[in-house]
Amino acid sequence: MLDLRLYMAQRLSAMVMIPLTLGHLAVMIYAMRGGLTGGEILARTQGSLFWFLFYGTFVAAVSVHGAIGLRVIVHETFGTRGRALMLLTWGSCLVLFLMGARAVLAVTLA
Amino acid sequence: MEAAENTLEVSVWRGGEDGEYQTFQVPAQENQTILDVVSWIQQYADPTLTYRFACRVGMCGSCAMMVNGKPRWTCRTHVKKATEGADKIEIAPLRNLPVIKDLAADMDPFFDKWVKAGAVHHPTRTRDDAIETITPDEPGRVEAAKAIECINCSVCYAGCDTVANNPDYLGPAALQRAWTLYNDAKDADRQAILDNVSGVGGCHNCHTQGSCTMYCPNELDPLSAIAGLKRVTAQNFFKRKG
């Protein structure tokens, strides 16, 4: 259930996330050395414009990418189409974006 | 015991969508194709068995069936190759298509999508003009040549799980045909071809499972053809916006 527009949104968001995901993986492996505390995470990220933009972009891209992926899986598994499928796509995009935005604000704004 | 060793146990689909398998004992031969087995059943065991074939040499594309779960052209598939060590043969009509009766699948949806993919030539010249010369080593011609041996047997269509899960999806054969025509220098409206494969059931639904390329009896590569369509439509997406 993908036309050209959705396909492009899926591939472009994927391309945006490639460096972000690799960065995220690297940060995780680095940060996990010798245990992890909430204070450590926040000390690194709070008040940092860089991490705000890094994770802000990440959240925007993953909302688009995840919603379209979910749409394809639901359509191909349950045969959902039309308005229900559109609602699911936009609904999941919105939930991911709002929850993600809240998380980004929580860890980057002091 | 001697007789049992020289007999194949063959389960054949009987009836329509809600039919069932019927088992036959068929004499085994050293050289024997799946189509030979089906023909033996029809001629010596049950004349009411319905199936489809024409050329028997892998040219017409009418005898494809599911053999032990895989789509095959039955006239060119040896029993030994199809069984892959299993001790029985299971023959069913092609997957992803309605069943008419027994081993005959209704090919209409397959050919309807062929038309829907817009695989229609848009001429650049009239019959009064001289024929345009295309040299065999032009890049577009080389790309087009990869797929012109398609015999419309629907093996790729039957093997594709995206077709199974998404009834709108045009499928590998129709999309590969569109890619071939797109690479034809003599086509006057390539954008129309791209528009036809960019809709709801178009090439962008492909999940690169690769069963089409894996099972194509003529060893064509619809997977790469569909990737080509994705690449060109993506490039055009920006050109048309800009």
Next chain:
Amino acid sequence: MIRPHRTHPLWYAYMAHRLSGLALVLFLPAHFYVLGLALTDMAAFDGFMTFASHPLVKLAEFGLVFLLAIHIFGGLRLLALEFLPWSAPQKTLAAATVAVAFLLSGTFFLQAV
């Protein structure tokens, strides 16, 4: 035994990509929720961090990092296939996806324990 048409590497690669993607998209809201705790309830956030140092949770985290790595390298393979005409070594690339994902998540796991 009859082996159906699906039993080949590229089909498995497709299914791995689909399942890892589905798991990740379902995990994300929980991930976001926990990070959001830092905004409203710092004690609960710290409490979660203590919970996260449990070995079983570490194992689950290894799984998540593995899924993420599977999905990103499988995705890179798809982008290469679709946008660069790299069609020949697809099976090798699919296998490399799994190998690199194991390597990365294994490194993560060793750092974590």
